Amino acid sequence: MPPAYLGEFEQQVLLVAVRLGDEAFGPAIAQELERRAGRRVSRGALYTTFDRLEDKRLLRWRTVPGTEARDGLPRRLYAPTAAGLAALRAAREVVRNLWDGLDSRLVTGPRLKKEPGR
Amino acid sequence: VRSRRPPRLAGWLLRRLLPRGRDADAIRGDLIEDFGRHGSAAWFYRDALSTIVQGHRYRRMLTFESLVQDLRYALRGMRKAPGFALVVIVTLALGVGASTAIFSIVNGVLLRPLPLPEPDRLAWANETNGRGQTVSVSWMNYLDWRARAHSFETLAASRSAPFALTGMGQARRLTGRIVTANFFKALGVQPALGRDFSEADERGASAPVAIVSHEFWQRQLNGDPAALGRALVLDARAYVIVGVMPAGFRYLRPYDVFASAAPLVDAEWMRDRGNHQGFVAVGRLRRGVTVEAAAQELRAISSDLTREYPATNAGIGAVVEPLAARLVSQVRQTLLVLLGAVGLLLLIACANVAGLLVARGAARRHELAVRVALGGRRSRIAAQVLVESLLLSFSGGTLGVIVAAVLLRALIAAAPPDTPRLDEVGLDRAALVFAALAATACGLLFGLLPAMQASSVSGQQLVIRTRAAGSSASSHRLRRTLLAAETALALVLLAGAGLMVRTLGRLTDVDLGFTPDHVLTVAVSIPGTEPSDAELVAQTDAMLSRARAIPGVTAAAAGFSIPIDGSNWNSVFWVADKPVPATHENLPSAAMIPVTPDYFTVLGTQLTKGRRFTDADRAGAARVAIVNSALAARMWPGEDPIGKRIAQGWPERHQAWSEVVGVVADMKFEGIAEAAGMALYMPFGQQPAASYLLVARTIVDPRSIVPAIQQAAGGVNPDMPLARILTMDAILGESLARQRLARLVLSVFAAVALTLASIGLFGFVSHTVTERRHELGVRMALGATRARIVRQVLAGGVGTAVAGAGVGVALSLALTRSLADLLYGVEPFDAATFASVTAILLGVAVLACAIPAWRASRTGITGALRAD
Numbered sequence: 001m002p003p004a005y006l007g008e009f010e011q012q013v014l015l016v017a018v019r020l021g022d023e024a025f026g027p028a029i030a031q032e033l034e035r036r037a038g039r040r041v042s043r044g045a046l047y048t049t050f051d052r053l054e055d056k057r058l059l060r061w062r063t064v065p066g067t068e069a070r071d072g073l074p075r076r077l078y079a080p081t082a083a084g085l086a087a088l089r090a091a092r093e094v095v096r097n098l099w100d101g102l103d104s105r106l107v108t109g110p111r112l113k114k115e116p117g118r
Numbered sequence: 119v120r121s122r123r124p125p126r127l128a129g130w131l132l133r134r135l136l137p138r139g140r141d142a143d144a145i146r147g148d149l150i151e152d153f154g155r156h157g158s159a160a161w162f163y164r165d166a167l168s169t170i171v172q173g174h175r176y177r178r179m180l181t182f183e184s185l186v187q188d189l190r191y192a193l194r195g196m197r198k199a200p201g202f203a204l205v206v207i208v209t210l211a212l213g214v215g216a217s218t219a220i221f222s223i224v225n226g227v228l229l230r231p232l233p234l235p236e237p238d239r240l241a242w243a244n245e246t247n248g249r250g251q252t253v254s255v256s257w258m259n260y261l262d263w264r265a266r267a268h269s270f271e272t273l274a275a276s277r278s279a280p281f282a283l284t285g286m287g288q289a290r291r292l293t294g295r296i297v298t299a300n301f302f303k304a305l306g307v308q309p310a311l312g313r314d315f316s317e318a319d320e321r322g323a324s325a326p327v328a329i330v331s332h333e334f335w336q337r338q339l340n341g342d343p344a345a346l347g348r349a350l351v352l353d354a355r356a357y358v359i360v361g362v363m364p365a366g367f368r369y370l371r372p373y374d375v376f377a378s379a380a381p382l383v384d385a386e387w388m389r390d391r392g393n394h395q396g397f398v399a400v401g402r403l404r405r406g407v408t409v410e411a412a413a414q415e416l417r418a419i420s421s422d423l424t425r426e427y428p429a430t431n432a433g434i435g436a437v438v439e440p441l442a443a444r445l446v447s448q449v450r451q452t453l454l455v456l457l458g459a460v461g462l463l464l465l466i467a468c469a470n471v472a473g474l475l476v477a478r479g480a481a482r483r484h485e486l487a488v489r490v491a492l493g494g495r496r497s498r499i500a501a502q503v504l505v506e507s508l509l510l511s512f513s514g515g516t517l518g519v520i521v522a523a524v525l526l527r528a529l530i531a532a533a534p535p536d537t538p539r540l541d542e543v544g545l546d547r548a549a550l551v552f553a554a555l556a557a558t559a560c561g562l563l564f565g566l567l568p569a570m571q572a573s574s575v576s577g578q579q580l581v582i583r584t585r586a587a588g589s590s591a592s593s594h595r596l597r598r599t600l601l602a603a604e605t606a607l608a609l610v611l612l613a614g615a616g617l618m619v620r621t622l623g624r625l626t627d628v629d630l631g632f633t634p635d636h637v638l639t640v641a642v643s644i645p646g647t648e649p650s651d652a653e654l655v656a657q658t659d660a661m662l663s664r665a666r667a668i669p670g671v672t673a674a675a676a677g678f679s680i681p682i683d684g685s686n687w688n689s690v691f692w693v694a695d696k697p698v699p700a701t702h703e704n705l706p707s708a709a710m711i712p713v714t715p716d717y718f719t720v721l722g723t724q725l726t727k728g729r730r731f732t733d734a735d736r737a738g739a740a741r742v743a744i745v746n747s748a749l750a751a752r753m754w755p756g757e758d759p760i761g762k763r764i765a766q767g768w769p770e771r772h773q774a775w776s777e778v779v780g781v782v783a784d785m786k787f788e789g790i791a792e793a794a795g796m797a798l799y800m801p802f803g804q805q806p807a808a809s810y811l812l813v814a815r816t817i818v819d820p821r822s823i824v825p826a827i828q829q830a831a832g833g834v835n836p837d838m839p840l841a842r843i844l845t846m847d848a849i850l851g852e853s854l855a856r857q858r859l860a861r862l863v864l865s866v867f868a869a870v871a872l873t874l875a876s877i878g879l880f881g882f883v884s885h886t887v888t889e890r891r892h893e894l895g896v897r898m899a900l901g902a903t904r905a906r907i908v909r910q911v912l913a914g915g916v917g918t919a920v921a922g923a924g925v926g927v928a929l930s931l932a933l934t935r936s937l938a939d940l941l942y943g944v945e946p947f948d949a950a951t952f953a954s955v956t957a958i959l960l961g962v963a964v965l966a967c968a969i970p971a972w973r974a975s976r977t978g979i980t981g982a983l984r985a986d
Contacts, residue, residue: 026148027155043152044168047145048176055180066147069154073147 003090004056004083011091012037013049014059017078018088024078026050050078058084124153128166135170145169184498188505195506202478203510205877206471210514210560212870213467215521218545218553220460220863222526223533224453225552226543232442233366233542235306236402240441241409243273243399243416248433248703255399257383258391259423259431263399266419269412270401272304277396280809281352281375282643284837286338291643291841292374294352296382302329304402305369309361311335312346315378322384326377328357332365334374354646354837355381370445372541392430392702392768400441413438429770433703449537451939452856456863458936459614462607463867464556469604470874472564473597475507477885500569507565508558515557519545522553532862534855567596594886598918601878605922605959606929608871612955613930615868617937617944618861620951624943625854631785631794632681633722637846638820639680640827643809645837651737654806657834661812662714664830670818675716676802676810680846681785682853683811685709691798693753694763694775702768708749708796709787710766712805718782720815721846728760728780736803743776746784749796764798776800789853791942813846820845860940872959875922876966883915884970894974904975911974915967916960923956923963 006014016032017024030041053059061076080088123129132149136142149169153162196203231237243263245255255263255275264273276297283290295301299315308314309329319327328350330339339345339359349356357377382388388395403412416436424431443450486499523545533540644657658676665674679686690705692698699705715731718724726747735742743764750759763775784794802810816823824843831838851858887894894907934946944951 026144027152030148030152031155042168042172043145043149043165044170044172047169048172051173051176063141063144067151070147070151073143073150074141075147076141076144 003087004058006058006087006091009045010049010053010058011088013046014053014080014084014088017059017080018085022077025075026078029078050076053084056083057081058087124150124162125159128159128163131170132166136173184501185505188502189509191502192506192509196509199478202474203513206474206510207514207517209467209470209874210511210557211517211521213464213560214515214518214553214556215525216867216870217460217464217556218518218522218549219525219529220453220456221552222522222545222549223529223540223543224457225548226546227537227539228446228450228453230539230542230548232445233368237442238440239271239403239405240305241270241401241403241412241438242441242444243401243412243436243438245394245420246435246437252437254394254396256391256394256430256434257388257397259420259434260397260399262423263416263419263436266422267401267412267415269403269407269415270304271404272300273399273401274298274301274304275397275399276301276369276376277398279377280641280643280841281377282354282645282837282839283338283350283352284354284645284839285351288832289645289837289839291641291839292334292352293372294375294377295369295373296379297376298379301376301400302363304400306402307364307367310364311343312359312361314361319378319380320383322380324378324380326355326357326381327360328352328375328377329361329363330359330375331363331367331373333372335362338374350375352377353643371539390430391427409438409440429702432701446539449534449856451936452860455614455860455936455940458933459611459864459867462611463871464560466604466607466611466871466874468560468564469600469607470878471507471510471560472567473600473604473878474881475503475564476567476593476597476600477881503569504562504565507569508561511557511561511565514560515553518557519550519553522549529859529863532855532859534852534859597882601875601882601918602922602925604871604875604878605919605963606924606926608868608875609923609926609955609959610930610933611864611868611871612959613926613934613952614937615861615864616951616955617934617941617946617948618857618864620944620948621940621942622854622857622861625790625857628786628790630681630790630850631723631783632846634846634850636816636820637720638814638816638823638827639683639842639844639846639849640812640814640840641809641842642676642812642831643839643841645835645839646808649808651806654808655737655803657838658714658802658806658810660834661831661838662716664833665812665814665827668814668823668826668830670816670823672815672817673716673720674812674814675714675720676812677711677713677717678802678807678810679709679711679787680811680813680849681721681787682789682846682849683787684789685711685787685795685797687711689766690768691764691766692769694765696753698769705769706752706796708798711797711799712802712807712810713799714802717799717813720813721785722815723785724783726781726783727758728778730780731799731801733803735801739804741774741776741804742779742801744780744782744799745778746782746794746797746799748784748794749798750781752796766798766800790850857940857942860937872962875919875959876962879915879919879963880966880970882918883911883967884973886914887911887970887974891974907975908968908971911971912964912967915971916964919960919963919967923959926959927952927956 012033013029016029016036020028020032026046030043030046033039033041033046050059050061054061058081059078060081061078063074064077066073066075129146129150132142132146136145149162149166152165156162232240234240243255244252245259247253254277257275260273260275264275267273274297276295279294279296281292281294283292297315299317299320302308302314310332312329315327315329318324330345330350335341335345339348345359346361348359350359351357352375357375363376387393401412403409413436416438420431420434420436424434439447446453489499526543526545530540530543642658642661644654646653649657662674662676665671687710688707689710690702690707691710692705713731715733715735718730727750728744731742731744745753745759745764753759753764754762759778759781762778764778765773765775767773782799785797786792786794787797788795812827814820814823814827827843828840831840890911894911898904898907930952931947938946
């Protein structure tokens with residue numbers, strides 16, 4: 001079975017979850033995303049993405065007891081599954097392939113020849 | 119540490135609206151924790167709401183997507199195996215359609231409350247005679263009931279009155295009722311136009327008044343409000359129209375006109391307490407009073423009346439029933455039997471479809487197992503199988519509604535014409551809801567078993583076991599059980615159908631005592647307030663001679679009653695040479711039938727002794743009578759009745775003796791299934807009546823002379839209405855309508871059930887053969903004979919059928935008792951019927967199994983072994 005396709009935000013969420021490891025709780029993931037990706041994260045989008053990743057079996061979670069700061073409500077600790085990691089590797093491979101040999105061009109950008117008569 | 123709490127409203131929304139089951143608490147906790155860091159109420163609102171909204175959207179999309187997927191999958195499956203889908207859908211359409219049609223009738227006739235306010239409080243009351251038969255309440259007794267009973271808010275009485283309407287174009291017969299002034303008050307309905315009857319309208323001196331139905335007002339009076347105050351000439355008496363009932367009002371059935379009782383109340387025959395004039399009481403019970411309590415009270419009043427008037431009221435009791443129950447008591451049993459039959463058919467259809475789906479599920483086990491092994495979730499697979507069966511049942515249900523519409527039309531046409539409330543029956547909302555429920559219930563019922571089976575597939579195990587060593591033992595067991603159940607239910611329906619077929623056979627073999635073919639009957643009423651006897655005889659003679667002159671008519675006669683239709687006049691009588699019984703209850707009673715001389719000739723009734731009436735037996739001549747064999751045998755056993763003397767009425771009011779001059783064969787007056795009672799015929803010339811039935815024997819189709827008869831009547835008296843123009847065959851047919859309907863429905867159902875059961879057996883055995891092909895091939899290779907193979911394959915299917923038939927016989931013994939009311943000349947446990955239907959069922963079962971078994975034996979050894 002080929003590795004699952006990852007959307008951009010899904011990819012970012014998974015990467016952050018890998019990075020945070022044992023600290024990959026919901027608020028921490030949101031914070032890390034905002035810090036590293038430099039964008040505001042809508043919590044609605046975030047939780048839907050968690051759900052979607054879980055439905056695709058790329059992410060799983062377990063529930064741990066809560067803290068006082070959250071009224072004692074339980075916390076979910078997220079971790080990518082093996083399939084999730086495989087999907088990340090595949091995505092990186094795709095990006096790498098696409099990037100291959102393009103570094104120099106990005107400095108100046110491609111030139112367009114002027115067409116005659118214009 | 120957080121200093122502020124998040125906005126309360128947003129917190130409440132989160133608690134209420136987060137999609138359940140997705141660890142909503144954890145998400146809420148995250149948001150609260152984040153709020154501690156961000157601290158902005160606006161942020162909290164925005165993100166709480168986005169979490170709620172997007173969560174819902176996502177979940178809805180998921181459900182919808184998977185539903186669409188399942189539906190698409192199911193449709194693809196149906197396209198791949200169109201035969202399978204077709205069989206399932208048609209089976210269901212038959213089951214759902216038949217049950218919806220029958221339900222519509224049962225609902226319209228039995229279940230739906232009467233279209234009157236608080237129908238539960240309406241009760242019907244009548245009297246019973248010493249023999250326990252229900253008789254109409256005597257007017258004087260009714261007045262005492264009304265005065266003394268406390269159970270009723272209002273106790274009214276009414277009798278049907280086939281009025282002759284004259285003075286408005288061609289004379290017509292109307293359906294009417296003579297009612298007491300409180301009649302509509304008891305029913306709880308008021309005229310839409312004009313006024314209700316008042317107490318004054320019931321006094322003998324009052325002018326006759328009438329209230330007409332909305333339909334009559336529209337049709338006959340052009341819906342003119344000025345019709346109020348105009349006179350209707352009914353039976354040559356002018357009734358002033360005082361009111362119009364609301365549209366759609368009906369009492370038991372639609373009536374044209376309701377007339378006040380004023381013209382009757384002071385008549386001597388009304389004042390005769392011993393005379394039961396055809397009135398039926400209907401009352402509105404006081405709140406909280408039960409029908410039983412009311413019955414007790416009326417019975418107590420009846421015993422008081424018996425003490426007060428022993429001469430007329432000996433043995434007279436009272437009977438009270440809910441009006442709705444009374445109304446449909448005749449057809450209730452038939453309809454419940456049909457509803458039961460249809461329930462069985464629906465169950466059979468379900469069992470059949472479940473069997474098919476289980477078989478298909480078994481065939482698809484491998485596919486499902488692969489999906490489980492690849493990580494398909496069991497709940498999703500079960501849901502998919504369920505969606506598939508619901509799609510099938512929905513299609514079946516939709517087709518079923520069409521079947522129901524067609525069937526309902528046929529059933530209404532076949533139903534007994536006097537079935538009350540039949541005009542209220544239709545494929546209405548209740549019926550559609552019923553169809554939808556039946557279809558869904560079927561879908562769940564037959565979808566659940568295969569769904570459970572599918573979800574219990576264990577992944578690995580089955581993928582490994584590639585060879586279709588086939589369906590597991592459990593699915594085989596399940597199919598066998600379903601098939602046995604189906605066979606059992608089919609046998610019940612077959613037994614019911616068999617009993618009805620035999621009943622109708624017996625009924626058509628009954629000796630009627632007359633020859634029904636080529637006889638036309640017409641109800642004639644001679645108009646006039648009180649025409650003299652001479653006038654009645656003259657008009658009747660004129661009518662008969664004109665009828666005889668019609669080409670194709672060989673004989674015509676008049677009689678006060680005709681066979682099957684029921685006697686219109688029953689009376690006590692006594693004979694001169696026997697002691698008069700001490701009490702009235704023991705006086706013999708017979709049908710009194712004035713007839714013209716040719717009456718027996720027209721009906722083809724045999725004269726066994728003496729002579730027929732002649733034209734000389736007229737008023738002023740010696741009074742004569744003809745008795746039927748039953749009366750002769752009862753009154754003069756072993757004696758010659760000719761020359762004996764007989765008198766109608768109570769002995770103390772002695773009327774003239776009549777001399778018996780002839781004896782005729784017994785005719786069935788009260789219906790084919792009823793025993794012929796005693797009958798006393800007298801010359802019409804000596805006992806004429808204003809309304810009679812004209813009977814004409816023809817050598818042409820009796821219906822073809824109807825215009826000529828109408829013309830003849832117009833020639834005698836343009837104000838003389840004719841009604842109920844029917845052939846004797848039609849009357850006979852109507853009287854059997856209940857049995858015919860039961861036979862029709864049960865036979866059709868039984869045939870469908872038998873077909874379904876045999877298709878099921880056929881499918882089961884073919885499937886087994888396919889599965890065991892390899893094994894059978896090996897057996898044949900090892901020297902098993904063809905016959906042995908056939909026997910072996912047959913045994914499985916036939917064994918199931920035999921087991922089912924056994925259960926079916928036991929079940930039938932318990933259920934056919936409910937048919938007892940409809941049967942004639944056959945016991946509910948008729949051994950011959952049971953034996954023959956079991957034989958039919960098993961014969962068909964063997965045939966259904968034999969075809970695939972035979973095919974199995976034809977498969978060559980190599981072919982069978984190559985199958986893998």
